Amino acid sequence: MGEAIVITSGKGGVGKTTTSANLGTSLALLGKKVCLIDTDIGLRNLDVIMGLENRIIYDLVDVVEGRCKIHQALIKDKHFEDLLYLLPAPQNSDKSAVNEEQMRKLISDMKPDYDYILIDCPAGIEQGFRNAIAGADKAIIVTTAERPAVRDADRIIGLLEKEEHIEPPQLIINRIRGHLLHEDEEMDIDGVTDFLKIDLIGVIPDDDQVIVAANKKEPIAYNPDNRVSLAYRNIARRILGESVPLTPIGGEPKGFISKIKKFFSVR
Amino acid sequence: MNKRIQQNVMIKGTKDGFMLHLDDSCSFSELLKELEVKLSANYQFQENDPSISVKVHTGNRYLDEKQKEKIKEVIHKKKKLFVDEMISNVLTRDEAKRWKDENQVTTVTKVIRSGQVFEVPGDLLLIGDVNPDGMVRAGGNIYIMGQLKGIAHAGYKGNHEAIIAASVMKPAQLRIAGQVNLSPDQYTKWGHDLECAYMDEEENIIIEKLQVLKKYRPNLNRLEGGL
Numbered sequence: 001m002g003e004a005i006v007i008t009s010g011k012g013g014v015g016k017t018t019t020s021a022n023l024g025t026s027l028a029l030l031g032k033k034v035c036l037i038d039t040d041i042g043l044r045n046l047d048v049i050m051g052l053e054n055r056i057i058y059d060l061v062d063v064v065e066g067r068c069k070i071h072q073a074l075i076k077d078k079h080f081e082d083l084l085y086l087l088p089a090p091q092n093s094d095k096s097a098v099n100e101e102q103m104r105k106l107i108s109d110m111k112p113d114y115d116y117i118l119i120d121c122p123a124g125i126e127q128g129f130r131n132a133i134a135g136a137d138k139a140i141i142v143t144t145a146e147r148p149a150v151r152d153a154d155r156i157i158g159l160l161e162k163e164e165h166i167e168p169p170q171l172i173i174n175r176i177r178g179h180l181l182h183e184d185e186e187m188d189i190d191g192v193t194d195f196l197k198i199d200l201i202g203v204i205p206d207d208d209q210v211i212v213a214a215n216k217k218e219p220i221a222y223n224p225d226n227r228v229s230l231a232y233r234n235i236a237r238r239i240l241g242e243s244v245p246l247t248p249i250g251g252e253p254k255g256f257i258s259k260i261k262k263f264f265s266v267r
Numbered sequence: 268m269n270k271r272i273q274q275n276v277m278i279k280g281t282k283d284g285f286m287l288h289l290d291d292s293c294s295f296s297e298l299l300k301e302l303e304v305k306l307s308a309n310y311q312f313q314e315n316d317p318s319i320s321v322k323v324h325t326g327n328r329y330l331d332e333k334q335k336e337k338i339k340e341v342i343h344k345k346k347k348l349f350v351d352e353m354i355s356n357v358l359t360r361d362e363a364k365r366w367k368d369e370n371q372v373t374t375v376t377k378v379i380r381s382g383q384v385f386e387v388p389g390d391l392l393l394i395g396d397v398n399p400d401g402m403v404r405a406g407g408n409i410y411i412m413g414q415l416k417g418i419a420h421a422g423y424k425g426n427h428e429a430i431i432a433a434s435v436m437k438p439a440q441l442r443i444a445g446q447v448n449l450s451p452d453q454y455t456k457w458g459h460d461l462e463c464a465y466m467d468e469e470e471n472i473i474i475e476k477l478q479v480l481k482k483y484r485p486n487l488n489r490l491e492g493g494l
Binding site for chain 2: 151152154155157158159161195197
């Protein structure tokens, strides 16, 4: 019996979809059978990041309304033999096309066939959010280290704590910029965890390669040499229950030269 | 049988005015009749006498609103008398529950997050934070063992004596009874440790170190025993 994990944030643009794609990929790389469900009906993205958008025939709404079987709508990722699947969202409906009961049934039907079901949640706290969390057993909150994102994450955690079927949520802090941490411009990792008071499951550094990878339609997690990829793979291992220490982010503020310049007060 | 007639209504003078003791074992109609007789048989008031306040003690008898009105009506027939207060030994279940709720400390271990409103009828002891956009509301005092970064509203039913105390005071707003205190635009990074807020006589909300509470709200000390 698999686990359904919803990936949510409240605020848009903090990296829910990127995180879903990369965690799904990382778990599949570790040999787990994974299905990604995009619940962002009307504004789907997960298919693009996974590079699967040309293969969509049926979608989530077709499945819940019985127009097709689940396996007909699932898109198999070409990188794996039989490990990674995507259930895409329709682009031409809106969030009210699905209700919570339908999602609950869909996910409980799918759970026996997969190790992990990752549910990519839309931004906001309306019907789309309700649908996404309806069938979940666990939740991962994605936030960046900015006050607006943290505030929205706080709101979402409050809503999730009311759902008794979901375990206490875990936190991913995304797009940490090492050099800003040192300049006290940003809330740091401790600041965020102290504010939200939930368990931290991973920290993802900010890296331009993520955007490059998204444009290449291949999640960054396939690249074994990238630090973002490594961070996602570590989170995947933590989801499996391994204890993996957090890798420190940032290191030196701006490199050796700037440090010398600073020493001589040259700018 | 007792020869003396049982006195169902007794009039007593105290330094606060007249007190009417109504017996609680006779029937209500009997009581009303006797009350009427007692009041009219007594002294006839003069036109320019000052009006006299009367306290009515109903003993262990439970009176509903209608019956209370009736008694008041009878007393008010005497032009110079008016009912100041009705005292009873009886407390209804609802009153008792409300009284208990308003006087007990509710302890909660929780983070009050953005968008959440947490309300208790009495005092609140929160072990956890109130995050920005979160709100706690209490009929009595609010004690927070954690960081207060949202809104705290003490004495929201109008209790001016209510206070707010927090381990770390960084509130967005403090409210006591009907008054609101807005925060400064900027706090120091760690806020202010161990502070309390109370309302002074001019209805201003004052924020000060915890030590002053002992002076302004001595009633908070419910500790018994010890040294």
